[in-house]
Amino acid sequence: MPAHCPSGQLLDQRARPLRDLRISVTDRCNFRCAYCMPKDVFDKDYPYLPHKALLTFEEITRLARIFTAHGVRKFRLTGGEPLLRKGLEQLIAQLSALRTPEGDALDITLTTNGSLLRRKAQLLKDAGLKRVTVSLDGLDDATFRSMNDVDFPVADVLDGIEAAREAGLQDIKVNMVVKRSTNVSQILPMARHFRGTGVTLRFIEYMDVGATNGWCMDEVLPSADVVNLINADMPLVQLDPTAPGETAKRWGYADAHGQHDPNWAKLASSAA
């Protein structure tokens, strides 16, 4: 067997196969969310990786091919903000051309802050992207501008989500990180806004990502509280996991009979 085409599944200590792989294509972002890239740390003097230190698209594709041979079926492109990486659609096209040993296409998805989606959505779709996840922490413009800390308007992100739908990207997800002192008031408006749109809204507990984001436990709103808050306003039903070992819990909106209405968007709540 050629050296570039190994085989055999990668298993963790509980014998769960490695199915998903995140690939960070840049360490830069045009937002400065305080829980991730606070302005006082990620300032103009921050030593970002030089371009030559980044994996090229060809290197990423080669790694993806090797991981595919080891059982990986889903690749999620992240950053920083992945759409800041010039010509990202070329990488999407290269990854979309890969096939599993059974001849199936891979699941390629992208997590973005949505700021460049209006400009990029059609290019990404045409290159073979099927799905996209947008990070959005609230609908209130003042709250959103203060959370991204670069005064970026929420209307432009919502327009980016619309552009993704117009381009035909399916299974659009919106991730909301909940921070007790900042955007708890946005939970219900977000749930109401995306209900019935086909977009899956995911609530993420505020988590510690290392020494830079000033994380403290007081800021964490447990995901059970998020679910209770929404359930009191719009009754929910818990859904079965879609894959073994899934960490997020899934919820759907209930119809008048307490049954899941599949026409309405799903919610997922995830502990860190």
Ligand code: SF4
């Ligand atoms: S948009 Fe995402 S990557 Fe950028 S600073 Fe905010 S959380 Fe971090």
